[in-house]
Structures are given as C-alpha cells and as structure tokens.
Amino acid sequence: MKNLFKPLIAFAVVATTFTACMDKGDDIDYEGQALAEERRFDSVLNSQRNAIQAYVAAEFTNPVTDTTSINLPRLGKKVTRGMYYEILSAPSNNTYEYKYSGSGFVVPTVKLKYSVSTLSKTVVQSDxxxxxxxxxxxxxxxxxxxxxxxxxxxxxxxxxxxxxxQLGGLTKDGLKTGSKFRVISPSIWTETNASSSTIPANQPLVYEFEVISIE
Structure with missing residues (x-):
C-alpha cells in the first residue's frame, strides 16, 4: 500500500489560524504574515494564469473551470483555485460511495494509473x-x-x-472505478512537504488519473 497526502495546511486554514493567534497578545505580527500569505497566493495565481489557460485551450477538449471561491479578506477580493479539469472517461462502476464518519473522511483504497507532467509535457512522476x-x-x-x-x-x-x-472536491461524485480524469493546477496546490518528491516547485502541473478500482 502507498499512502497519499502528507500533512499540508490549506490556505484558508492558515489565514484563520493567523487571525486567531492575533488575540494572544504576543509580539509576532500575525496580521502581517497573513497579509503576506494572501499576497503570495494571489501572485502565484496571477503569474501562472496565462500559461495554464493557453495549455487548456491547446490540449483540453472539454475543459471545466473550477469556480470554487476563496476569500482573501486582507486584499478585499475573492479568487478561484485556478484549476481546470476534464473528464476523459465516465466511471464504469458508480457504486462506491465516499463517506464521512464524524471523526473524519472514510479513506478509500484505490488501484490506479497516473502521471504528472509539466506544461512542456515532461513527466515528473507516474505509475x-x-x-x-x-x-x-x-x-x-x-x-x-x-x-x-x-x-x-x-x-x-x-x-x-x-x-x-473546507473547499471541496472538483466534481459532484468524485472519481470511481473506470474514471479517467485530467486536471491542470497552479503550483499553489501541487507542492508537497515530501523531501524526496520529484514535483517541481513554482510550476503549474498536469495530472492524469485512471482509476482501475476503488473500495
């Protein structure tokens, strides 16, 4: 078995944490840190948007724009995640149900093929x-x-x-057996905490998933 998703703190959670810590009365400029994080977040999305949209226009057949809204209160604006996806093949078996138990999400085990590539089509990770x-x-x-x-x-x-x-997945039902799915993402969502990761920093990446089975 291979495990996915090393702990990362979502941007929305980071912003909330900074705000909460401001009430502690210490000398750390949490508000300044939160503002800097919002600016970094917004800057990454802006700097990579044109390249992502150009790739989608050239390579995707039926792209769907992720419209999930993220609030940047210190900048006085809302943005989206900057992701686009495409359903390459619908599930062949739609019976699996994603569940929440109260203590957390019920974790599925998946057999799948996948690849991660740069916009220049260099594969940086795959199975x-x-x-x-x-x-x-x-x-x-x-x-x-x-x-x-x-x-x-x-x-x-x-x-x-x-x-x-807190932001939710990209699709209504999630990926299931037989799903083939492609998504392009700005680097704000692609970077990991794994020291051995082959994922490059500060680059938009394209992910393709083919789900063989899920349970």
Missing part, C-alpha cells in the same frame, strides 16, 4: 502499470490536487454538507 494506494491525506507525500480530484465536492453527513479541506 503506468497501476499501483494500489491508500488515499489518506494525513499520511503521505502527494499534493492537494489528488485530494480535490478524488473526493466529491461535498458529502452529506447528519444533514450537513461536509467538504474535504
């Missing part, structure tokens, strides 16, 4: 034969792109809609 992965985002070295690609936009639990990483 062409089909490995088995435990999609536990608390314990591995893959990025938020995996999280947003696999999990559905929201999951119903006790009358509420629960979203993975």
């Amino acid at each position: 062409a034969t089909g490995g088995t992965y435990t999609l536990n985002y608390n314990n591995a070295a893959f990025s938020f792109v995996w999280l947003y690609s696999f999990y559905p936009y929201s999951i119903s639990y006790n009358g509420n809609q629960v979203k993975i990483d």
Whole structure:
C-alpha cells in the first residue's frame, strides 16, 4: 500500500489560524504574515494564469473551470483555485460511495494509473502499470490536487454538507472505478512537504488519473 497526502495546511486554514493567534497578545505580527500569505497566493495565481489557460485551450477538449471561491479578506477580493479539469472517461462502476464518519473522511483504497507532467509535457512522476494506494491525506507525500480530484465536492453527513479541506472536491461524485480524469493546477496546490518528491516547485502541473478500482 502507498499512502497519499502528507500533512499540508490549506490556505484558508492558515489565514484563520493567523487571525486567531492575533488575540494572544504576543509580539509576532500575525496580521502581517497573513497579509503576506494572501499576497503570495494571489501572485502565484496571477503569474501562472496565462500559461495554464493557453495549455487548456491547446490540449483540453472539454475543459471545466473550477469556480470554487476563496476569500482573501486582507486584499478585499475573492479568487478561484485556478484549476481546470476534464473528464476523459465516465466511471464504469458508480457504486462506491465516499463517506464521512464524524471523526473524519472514510479513506478509500484505490488501484490506479497516473502521471504528472509539466506544461512542456515532461513527466515528473507516474505509475503506468497501476499501483494500489491508500488515499489518506494525513499520511503521505502527494499534493492537494489528488485530494480535490478524488473526493466529491461535498458529502452529506447528519444533514450537513461536509467538504474535504473546507473547499471541496472538483466534481459532484468524485472519481470511481473506470474514471479517467485530467486536471491542470497552479503550483499553489501541487507542492508537497515530501523531501524526496520529484514535483517541481513554482510550476503549474498536469495530472492524469485512471482509476482501475476503488473500495
């Protein structure tokens, strides 16, 4: 089994944490740090937008724009995640259900093929034969792109809609057996905390997933 998703702190959570810490009365400029993080976030999206849109126009057949909204309160604006995706093949088996247990998301085990490439089509990571992965985002070295690609936009639990990483997945139902899926993402969502990762920093990346089975 291979684990995915080493702990990363989502931008929205970081901003909330900075705000909460400001009430402690220490000398650290949490507000300044939060403002700097918002500026960095916004700058990355702006600097990579044209290249991503050009790639989508040239390489995607039926692109879908991710419209998930992220609030940047210190900059007085809202932005989207900057991601585009394309469903290359619908699931051949739609029976798997993503679930939330109250203590967290129920983690699926997936057999899949995947590749990660730069906009120049250089493959930087792949599994062409089909490995088995435990999609536990608390314990591995893959990025938020995996999280947003696999999990559905929201999951119903006790009358509420629960979203993975507070922002939610890209699609209504998430990836299932037979799904073939391609997504392009700005680097804000592609970087990992794994020291051995082959994922390059500060570059938009294209991910392709082919789900052989999920349970």
